[in-house]
Amino acid sequence: MMRPSLVLTVFYCWGIVLANLIRFSFWPIMGLAAAIFIGAILLRRKNFVFWIPVLVLVLFAGALNLKNSRILPKDHIHNFVLYKDSSLYRLSGFIDSQPELKNQYLQFVFRVQEAQNNRLKWPACGKLLVKLSFIRKLSYGDQLTLMGNLTRPYNFASGRGYKDFLARRGVYLIMRLDDPRQIIQHPGNRGSKLINHSLWLRTKMEEVIRRNLTDLPAGILCAMVLGQKRGISWLVNNSFVRSGTVHILVVSGFNVGIVAFIINLLLKVLRFRRIARIILTIACLLIYCLITGASDPVMRATLMGVIFLSAYLFKRSPDIYNSLAISALFILTINPGQLFDIGFQLSFISVLAIVYLYPKLEALIGLRVYKNKIWKSIGQGCLVSFSAWIGTLGIIVFNFGIIAPVTVLANILIVPLATLITLCGFTLVLSALISPVLAHLISMPTSLLINLLLNINALLVKLPLAYICL
Amino acid sequence: MLNLTPEERKVILFVLGLAFCGLILSNLIKVNRHIEKIIIPQIQLAKININRVTLDELSGIRCVPPKLAQRIIEFRNLHHEFSSLDELKNIKGIGNQRYEKLKEVFFVE
Numbered sequence: 001m002m003r004p005s006l007v008l009t010v011f012y013c014w015g016i017v018l019a020n021l022i023r024f025s026f027w028p029i030m031g032l033a034a035a036i037f038i039g040a041i042l043l044r045r046k047n048f049v050f051w052i053p054v055l056v057l058v059l060f061a062g063a064l065n066l067k068n069s070r071i072l073p074k075d076h077i078h079n080f081v082l083y084k085d086s087s088l089y090r091l092s093g094f095i096d097s098q099p100e101l102k103n104q105y106l107q108f109v110f111r112v113q114e115a116q117n118n119r120l121k122w123p124a125c126g127k128l129l130v131k132l133s134f135i136r137k138l139s140y141g142d143q144l145t146l147m148g149n150l151t152r153p154y155n156f157a158s159g160r161g162y163k164d165f166l167a168r169r170g171v172y173l174i175m176r177l178d179d180p181r182q183i184i185q186h187p188g189n190r191g192s193k194l195i196n197h198s199l200w201l202r203t204k205m206e207e208v209i210r211r212n213l214t215d216l217p218a219g220i221l222c223a224m225v226l227g228q229k230r231g232i233s234w235l236v237n238n239s240f241v242r243s244g245t246v247h248i249l250v251v252s253g254f255n256v257g258i259v260a261f262i263i264n265l266l267l268k269v270l271r272f273r274r275i276a277r278i279i280l281t282i283a284c285l286l287i288y289c290l291i292t293g294a295s296d297p298v299m300r301a302t303l304m305g306v307i308f309l310s311a312y313l314f315k316r317s318p319d320i321y322n323s324l325a326i327s328a329l330f331i332l333t334i335n336p337g338q339l340f341d342i343g344f345q346l347s348f349i350s351v352l353a354i355v356y357l358y359p360k361l362e363a364l365i366g367l368r369v370y371k372n373k374i375w376k377s378i379g380q381g382c383l384v385s386f387s388a389w390i391g392t393l394g395i396i397v398f399n400f401g402i403i404a405p406v407t408v409l410a411n412i413l414i415v416p417l418a419t420l421i422t423l424c425g426f427t428l429v430l431s432a433l434i435s436p437v438l439a440h441l442i443s444m445p446t447s448l449l450i451n452l453l454l455n456i457n458a459l460l461v462k463l464p465l466a467y468i469c470l
Numbered sequence: 471m472l473n474l475t476p477e478e479r480k481v482i483l484f485v486l487g488l489a490f491c492g493l494i495l496s497n498l499i500k501v502n503r504h505i506e507k508i509i510i511p512q513i514q515l516a517k518i519n520i521n522r523v524t525l526d527e528l529s530g531i532r533c534v535p536p537k538l539a540q541r542i543i544e545f546r547n548l549h550h551e552f553s554s555l556d557e558l559k560n561i562k563g564i565g566n567q568r569y570e571k572l573k574e575v576f577f578v579e
Contacts, residue, residue: 004474004482026497033490040486044479057486064493073500122507333489 009325009332011055015062016336026067033060066336077112077126078172081150090116091175092145094190096127098199098293099138100230105131108138109171110146128173129153129166134180140199141191145184148175168337198290202226205291208432209425212443217450220249224418225425227251227292236454241400243460244389244407248418251292253301253351258422259288260305278309285309296331296338297347303327320355324348342399346392353391358383378412385411402469410460414453421449520558520576521551533571538563552578 040053072078077091092114099108108130115124130146138144150173153163166172177183189196205226210218219231229237232249240246248254263284267277282305289302304323311318328348331338338344361383362368370376385408397403404410424446432439474482518527520542528539538561545561546552555573558564564572 004478030490030494030497037483037487037490040483044476044483047473050474050479054482054486057490061486061489061493064490068493068497068500071497071500074503075505120507122505124505 003319003321003325005322005329006325007055008058009329011058012062012329012332013339015059015064016066016332016339018059019063019066019336020340024063024067026064026071029060029064029067033057033064036060062332062336065333069336072172073125075122075124076172077115077124077128077150078152080115080117080124081152081173083152085151086149087117088147089150089175090145090147091124091128093143095138095140095142095144096191098140102230105133105176106135106138107131109169110144110175126172127170128175129171131174131176132183133176133178136180136183138185141189141196143186143188143190145186146175146177147182147184148177150175164340168335168341195290198287201287202228202291205429208429208439212428212432212439213447213450216454217447220450220453221421221425221428221446223249224251224422225255225429227295227298239457239461242402242404243410243414243457244396244404245410245414245418245457247346247350248414250297251295252297252347253304254419255292255422256285256288256298256301256305258419258426260285260309262426275313278313282306282309296341296344299331300324300327300347300351303330324351324355342395345395349391349395350388354384354387357387357390361387381412381415382408385415406460406463410457413456413460417449417453417456421446421453424449517577518575520555520578521546523576531575533568533575535563554578 036053036056040050040057043050043053081089091110091112093110093112095108096111097109099106101107109127110130112124112126112128115122128150152172153166153174155161155163166174206222206228209221209225212218213221215231216233216236219233220236222228222231227250229249237246237249240249260281263281264277267280272280285302285305289298292298304320304327307323307326308318311323331344362380365379365383367376367379367383370379388411389407393403424442428439428442428446431442518531525539525543528534528542529536531539534542541561541563542558545557549557552558555569555576555578558572558576559566559569
């Protein structure tokens with residue numbers, strides 16, 4: 001089977017890693033790449049030899065993309081702020097993310113368009129993280145003028161790269177505001193209309209959930225269905241981390257799969273033709289991706305879903321490795337720094353581990369020959385969970401210093417429950433379109449299932465040697 | 471895996487070429503963006519821009535009588551705008567003493 005995209009993606013990733021380790025200048029490498037490109041054009045008729053310059057070019061592409069992504073434009077606001085700068089800056093621009101409450105601060109990403117310092121005013125660009133110690137009703141796209149000091153983020157003493165984390169998101173400065181008079185709101189909205197509509201839809205869906213469920217179950221359902229984690233306390237989140245099932249509180253490929261399944265089923269019932277069904281499912285997946293904030297796992301799953309569905313559209317057989325590689329390549333082309341993000345790594349490695357290890361483990365224990373369907377299903381669930389656990393063990397131990405042997409058992413019990421809860425969540429939201437009474441009826445079993453989930457998780461965490469902190 | 475059709479090879483080369491062109495353009499744009507700095511004059515000293523002031527505003531200034539205000543506006547209209555405050559001396563009714571007072575009131579932009 002041909003998997004050229006997998007090889008190209010691997011070489012692209014190596015290029016990014018090399019660029020992170022080795023210092024080089026952009027233009028000499030670009031010149032070399034141009035020369036190799038000419039060589040590749042001349043060698044295009046020779047099958048095996050053609051691959052050598054192509055793979056080198058892909059390696060260079062990864063390296064140069066990372067190098068270029070770290071170069072800031074001359075008018076980037078970061079270039080004007082000195083280390084320990086106590087000057088007062090007046091910045092005009094708009095909110096570039098949905099404001100959310102985190103650690104008692106209302107924070108959002110602000111896109112700068114104009115900056116002023118003393119008597120100097122200039123058009124600028126760049127993003128900064130704004131933290132407000134007061135509550136203000138703000139939304140994505142609002143045009144603001146902010147007045148305050150700018151500081152550079154730092155890495156924690158433990159080595160955790162908060163500065164690097166923000167830099168990967170294009171944020172190099174932080175502004176903390178304590179007085180409402182430091183913000184001037186202007187009329188109008190500069191945000192993307194598509195994102196505005198998606199956020200509006202998400203707000204409406206969140207309202208439905210919060211209207212029909214109490215605080216904690218509503219918070220968990222919002223996290224599982226909409227990717228909104230603000231309703232989950234640190235204690236609950238930590239409990240799921242210790243049981244190794246925190247991935248269910250994040251919108252991921254699983255949710256995307258459910259959306260694709262529900263939409264496809266609905267369209268089938270409504271007698272839509274195959275091509276129309278595929279196109280509409282792809283459109284719904286893209287909308288869902290925007291609603292949930294387009295995080296790495298959702299992007300990966302959406303892209304894989306789109307590639308899979310497109311394969312049926314173009315009458316080609318889909319290949320999971322190819323679609324995984326293409327989705328990784330797409331994300332890393334937009335933001336090559338994401339390769340060093342733990343979320344990105346976990347998202348792809350877990351899928352790769354399941355896809356690669358599961359068939360081998362299944363063959364090893366001879367699960368296919370089992371006649372008892374119930375034991376076979378349980379065995380398959382165990383193996384999937386075990387494959388993902390083994391694949392992600394190294395990264396989790398290295399980054400979080402925790403080993404959770406209870407993960408395998410927890411995933412067998414909690415993941416099917418999470419499936420039911422997610423299905424109930426989507427049904428709750430869709431039923432609210434039909435009748436509030438129906439939504440209220442569906443909210444009751446949903447709430448029960450969520451409480452069951454929390455209790456099972458709490459029980460599992462109390463088991464001896466459930467998790468080991470290193 | 472190594473067997474690619476000629477069309478597939480062309481597609482790969484095309485995509486790579488496009489990617490590198492994009493990188494070059496992106497780098498050039500980032501490196502060559504120039505910054506326009508606008509210096510904001512010290513408006514807090516309450517000086518008036520002589521090229522923007524209206525007849526009513528001029529008439530309201532203590533050391534500018536109504537006829538002189540009219541002459542300043544006519545001079546400005548005739549010469550399009552003042553390039554420096556020294557041109558005030560060319561207006562009838564503005565001597566050295568009045569000019570020294572008007573220098574504290576106006577600025578040219």
